[in-house]
Amino acid sequence: xxxxxxxxxxxxxxxxxxxxxxxxxxxxxxxxxxxxxxxxxxxxxxxxxxxxxxxxxx
Numbered sequence: 001x002x003x004x005x006x007x008x009x010x011x012x013x014x015x016x017x018x019x020x021x022x023x024x025x026x027x028x029x030x031x032x033x034x035x036x037x038x039x040x041x042x043x044x045x046x047x048x049x050x051x052x053x054x055x056x057x058x
Contacts, residue, residue, distance in 0.1 A: 017051045 024044045030037040 017047065020047055 021044055024040045024047070027033065028037045028040040028044070
């Protein structure tokens with residue numbers, strides 16, 4: 001029972017940043033909106049860096 005709880009918590013912490021990345025990816029098509037694609041790419045990079053820093057600090 002404890003292992004399933006630990007696995008569920010770990011999966012949740014991995015899922016939420018991935019879901020945010022997917023939401024940012026929808027606006028990152030440079031053919032449709034070139035400026036918005038750069039903004040979304042920057043936001044995705046910042047999000048990824050924040051998740052890595054947060055996981056390293058623990």
